[in-house]
Amino acid sequence: MRILSLALVLLTATVAWAADGEDRPNFLVILCDDLGYGDLGCYGNSTIQTPNLNALAKQGMRLTACYASAPVCSSSRAGLMTGRTPSRIGVYDWIPADNVMHLQASEKTIASLLQADGYATCHVGKWHLNGKFNSDQQPQPGDQGFSHWFSTQNNASPTHENPNNFVRNGKAVGQQEGYSCQVVADEAIHWLKSGRDADKPFFAFVCFHEPHEPIASPDELVAHYGDAKKEGEALYYANVENMDRAVGRLMKAVDDLKLAENTFVFFTSDNGPETLNRYRNAWRSHGSPGPLRGMKLHIYEGGIRVPGIVRFPGRITPASESDEPICGLDLLPTICELAEVSAPKDRTLDGASFAQSLDGGKVDRPAPLFWHYYNAISPAKVAIRDGDWKLVAHIDLGTKKAGGYFRPEVSQAIKQGKLTTLELYNLADNLAEKHDLAAEKPEVVSALKKKLQTKYDAVLDEAPDWAAPSK
Structure with a gap:
């Protein structure tokens, strides 16, 4: 009898655990490419028509201090995933085709952690985390949890x-009909409706190519912007x-499948906007950083502060806003907390969970937010944000030229770079970073410099060197 009772207790516990597992949230992360902080109606753009994202913001929370992990694509994606x-x-920079740099197999990603805990996982769109794509020489999306x-x-x-x-899934599919964002949405919707195991919670990572160059847009949408004056301007607006x-x-599919109530949706961009004529073929790039200084490839706010919208019914008050600083680095610990999955304990995580901020709380952030980009357009290449203070430092890379795409021989120059000129901004009073307070606030600079140097040294101490490929 005691054995039977024990069996019933164990069975009851198992059933309860399974029921809890079924209630675990789904995750839909939507990432745009080069979308500026000022490109959406819900972020103040009065020209570009973005009714669906405006509606998403009204259904959830608009983040006014949402940051990318880096001011450039591959680096930002690597930070978000890990x-x-x-x-x-x-992952020091964008990854050209056939480049040695890649997200290593030893890294644990959101997808690999969730997949190991019973989630169905899917990546659709731009990957950009390796140079040798669809090759067994470097990890592919399927090797990193999808x-x-x-x-x-x-x-x-x-x-x-x-x-x-x-x-x-390893097989080239040839030319697709239509525009990339719709092709990506089609695949994601098909997977949600009939491609996944519906008995499992899911993680879908949907990565649009838009509005990155080379831009192409439907004529019917270009016609919406007949008042545009500059070459390529209407094409860009139509692209967004x-x-x-x-x-x-995509959101309609989630709603039609009655998945909305238990699906955490996070929409953002990988970095700030490309700007017209940075390079010869960028004539279609008319992205806006809004009131922010800089753009893509800058450590200033225009390069790293991006749109951020979260929808999670029952947890988030509709049409709410949050000025709590959060970063792409925070997504992994946040999703792990919400999914009740253990975050990696065997390595340093630089992000912090922002789950508490979804209902008005503060992020418990042990260290300041940190950005490093050796190849920035502006001389500022390292920054931390601590409260409202932002300290920006220039890097002296010595005689080694670091311009252009990443080359293995640049690794040592990156790791030996010395911090030089310091700039200090109070983002609460000076969002546009026009007033450098370094000379006026030496005590703040001194305190923040210690934090910045400590973080900088720790990051580069762990950073790998990339060997040149053998010939």
Whole structure:
């Protein structure tokens, strides 16, 4: 009888655990490419039509101090996926095709952690975490936690229209009809409706190529912006609007499948906007950083502060806003907390969970937010944010030239770079970073410099060198 009672107790516990497992939240992370802080209606843009993202903000929370992990694409994605500062794990810059730099197999990602705990996982769109794409020489999306993937190495090629460089689960699929954001949305919607194991909670990572160059947009949407004066301006605005339509279709699928109540949706961008004529073919880039200084490839706010919208019914008050600083690095610990999955304990995590901020709380952040980018356009290449204070430092890389794409021989120069000129800004009073307070606040500079130097040294001490490929 005692054996039977014990069996019933164990059975009851197992059933209860299973029921709890079924209630674990789903996660949908939507990442845009080069979308500026000022590109959406809900962030003050009065020209570009973004009704679906405006509606998403009204359904959830608009983040006014949402940061990317880095001011450049591959680095930002690596930080988001791992919760670790990109330079710490050796993703120092954007990754050209066939480059040696990649997200290493030893890293634990959001997808690998959730997959190991019973989640169905899917990546759709831009990958950009390796140079040797769809090759056994470097890890692919399927090696880093995604049971289904429909991806490109970098940008949609030859443009967003009828792209021909997608690979599905290791097999090239040839030219796709339509525009990249809609192709990506189609795949994600198909997976949600019939491609996943519906008995499992899911993590879907949907990465649009828009509005990164080379931009292509439907003529019907370009016609919405007949008042545009500059070459390529209407094309860019239509590109953002087309992406907004793709988000709308994706959210409708979630709602139609009655998944909304238990799905955490996070929308953001990988870095700030590309700006017109930075390079010869960027004539279609008209992204806006809004009131912020700088753009993509800058450590200033315009390069790293991005749109951020979270929807999680029952946890988030609709149409709410939060000025709590959060970063792409925070996504892994946040998702782990919400999913009740253990975050990695065997390595340094640079992010912190922002789960408490969803209902008005503060992020318990043990160390200041930190950004490092050796190849920035501006001389400022390292920064920390501690409360409202932001300290920016220039780096002296010595005689080694670091311009252009990443090369293995640059690794040592990066690791030996010395911090030089310091700039200090109070973001509460000076969001545009126009007034450098370093000379006026030497005591603040001194305290923050110690924190910055400590973090900088720790990150570069762990950062790997990349060996040149053997010939």
